[in-house]
Amino acid sequence: MTGYDEDVVIIGSGFGGSVAALRLSEKGYRVRVYEAGRRFADEDFARTSWNLRRYLWAPRLGCFGVQRIHRLPHVMILAGAGVGGGSLNYANTLYEPEAAFFADPQWPGGIDWQAELTPYYATASRMLGVVDRYPHTGPVERIMAGAAEDLGVGDTFRHAPIGVFLGMPGVRVPDPYFDGEGPDRTGCTLCGNCMVGCRVGAKNTLVKNYLALAERRGAVIEPLRTVVEVREDPSGGYLVTTERTGILRGRGRRTVRAGQVVVAAGTWGTQQLLHRMKASGALPGLSDALGTLTRTNSEALDGAIATRVPAGTDLTHGVAITTSFHVDERTHVENVRYGVGSNAMGILATVLVPGERSLPRRLATVLGRAVRSPIRQARLGSLHRWSERGIIALVMQNADNSLTLSLRNRFGRQVLTSRQGHGEPNPSHLPQAHRAAEAIAARLTAETGVPADARGSWPEVFGIPLTAHFLGGAVISGDPARGVVDPFQRVWGHPGLHVVDGAAVPANPGVNPSLTITALAERALSFWPEHGEADQRPAQTELR
Template identity: 75%
Template sequence: MNGRFDHDVVVIGSGFGGSVAALRSVEKGYRVHVYEAGRRFADDDFAKTSWDVRRYLWAPALGCFGVQRIHKLPHVVILAGAGVGGGSLNYANTLYRPGEEFFVDGHWPGGFDWEQELDPHYATARRMLGVVERYPHTGPVERIMAGAAEDLGVGDTFRHAPVGVYFGKPGVTAPDPFFSGDGPARTGCTLCGNCMVGCRVGAKNTLAKNYLALAEKRGVVIEPLRTVVDVKPLDGGGYAVTTVRSGSWIRRPRTVTAEQVVFAGGTWGTQSLLHRMKATGSLPRLSESLGHLTRTNSEALDGAISVAVPEKVGLAHGVAITTSFHVDERTHVENVRYGPGSNLMGMLATGLVDGGRPLVSRIGALIVQLLRAPLTTLRLGSLRRWSERGIIALVMQTADNSLTLSVKRRFGRYRLTSAQGEGEPNPSYLPGAHRAARAIAARLEDEGGVRTEARGSWPEVFGIPLTAHFLGGAIVSASPERGVVDPYHRIWGYPGLHVVDGAAVPANPGVNPSLTITAMAERAMARWPQRGEQDSRPPQSN
């Protein structure tokens, strides 16, 4: 490293991968600059409810600079995060470690026992993210989930979720309880339920409260509202990184140079950028495997809704996800909630219609539901107090299915598109998810004493599943024929470029992937040399 570059390291993105890369590289003596497309949020900057779309949704061209991104591909609708802290700002603070089937998936590069290799880094990730191994409260929703698991014959798989939340005295601010006073002050969780809209209390262990706070104290510069549009190799080594202001109608590009560049913009952001760089010739040697083995965590979002707020049932009281169970050995179900007033996402919900039949039949089934009970159907579909009347069921699988992503140029812009990939087809309908939704609905009706039905989503009706956990497409691999980065997260053919985010994950974890992304990032950065010292990682052979 020397002074001929503006920065030693440029990190693109500040989510679970980028935040680790920023902190660990500055600790090793590097001069680090982070570009984040989203804005920076103080606790009271977050939307009070999801109806404050300018602070909740991400649509910068329309003046919306919130935390919730929504992307659509032909085969999936993707929910992702935006802002300094990435997906940690709007994720459900749920930090499971996957089971052993994840680590033995054949798409991991050989030569490593990946479960053992990542074990110490999971421990570091849990400590840094402040994981409480068992959600400490039990209320009506937790009882409903336990009962649904019993009804499905899988009661032994029910558990309270591990969550990244500070459960101090509710609403009371205390000095940093996690990093011996080196981190920010924290406020005890009030169980308001709005974790996924943005924690205005200061209880949620977002990356802004741990990795990024510590990184900035050590000299990392985070520049929000800058979108990276180009990365090009420089003659003699290093890279030129070009950015524009996020959402600006008039682009004024700005370019800096760096010895190392870390792609950590989340799977959507990293894949979009890499595909565009390959198509435009900025990075022509990128592996032909780019976009292959893109994962959706084999996910579905269903649930249950009542016609009215069930008496004595506080469905919106608690953190976003509190419990889970397994419908079968590869299908994992979690309850999800939004807080009172955060009803916007209810616009995606509709009646539950089983798949495996033509679209006209699925739409016909919804029409039959309406004609049989028009008043009940309209009441179930109302957005009024939606978050207080229902339970969302987030369903994930370890199934080996995937999509293949590529880019198409339309109207002068490159846009991602999808096709079915290796393994099983990416599912548009999960029978286990529907069984779980119906079991939850039955228990909710018993608990609340009012008419309750299982619910699906509009995208699912049209054969397009929803996922909050978009992964892969630039996976770790033993060769460029099998993936985009080597086992140390260096891009094949460009060892000064790195992918350190969910795009590098090679398999469906079947649980929330945030802890795994963090652990993989910790492992990758642990292999970096101290600034100015010899690199002990083996050179790329291809």
């Protein structure tokens, strides 16, 4: 039996799903993309992070914004939502990982993965419009360079590669990237609000490249559709059931039959779906390795904040991330900023406390600071003009640590939970991050003349680190005992099912992973045959 409703259904429209939408449309497949979030025009994004309905993702509360926040016992996760996925609220920072990432033993043998992916990194960089080095220097960039010098690692300081159309600030021009086939673009105004959503139209989100080109080639994108089931059809292909995203469950439920399915719902969404389908028996062939090697990029979010807004110094001017340095060979630090008025994430910030202390002693440290210097701590902790007074330090490592995720029942629902996994324990704090935050705080004071302190986060006080780069759990492997997808990112045991998002990434890259996810997806999709032609990829039985 044939007669599929769609040749390919793609679940999610982030970096992997967008690559799949374009490349499969180019190869003649009928493609339908389901996206749980809404579609945004540039003017639809929140003006600041206080516009919670347009900024936060909480459908049951009527919030359909770009910022997802999830919590597990061992980590708090920041992710994206909407047509374009994480590109809508990521910091448009596009590094290639260093050699240690490709040396991880989880990568399937017989392939030099760094060399294999080199041309796909080049393609991804071209498609995402990477500017190799952020071209401006201001107070934040000087502070970061000084902090690196103070830590003895000044030779590692550099300006970041970014995916932004710089152009003439505020000036709209015809598509500068794809010979006029893409949308018009507007030059960056350096407002700093990249992570709230670029209202200018300068940020190279997936809506401006892969998705725009995919829709021109016939791909259909359905926003506000949540996939609730993927089931193998005994007569061939897969049955994909969706419902309307919103407060109430089960509304507008419908099922389509697809020849193949690409799962690219982001690591959280992909793991949720696959775990539930394995538990229900809808996808019985899924590997028992599902959930293992879930990575947090060994990440921490700390920073520094001044007691007041420095006169004559604008810390918000620039794109979200502009520079970085290495504290040591495996620890990478980037500055992060929000624009004027986007102060909501300051709710998470608090005193930087020694992570090796017990929880009661960490809480006592926070209380003790408040008692000893109440006025200073009130100023530091105030959300008033928070984004104008501080610098966030995003700290990432290529360390080999992981979590293992599984399902548990909570109030009659199956939800994800975590435990420590393979390798080193996933860290609850990073001493290197604390040193970096303290160095940045000292340089912030030196640059501005305003007293500043290093800052941590409330989740870290409770032993729960923050990550903006949740990865793994359905990783690439050489056999199904060690991972969920084969070297072509086909799901072991279900070769018509594919995982092409961050869930397939097998190790901590130690840098922002968006370019790597895109390059892996480009490689995986390059092996698909043209529609109607024979598949030249080896059968999974030949790979074992």
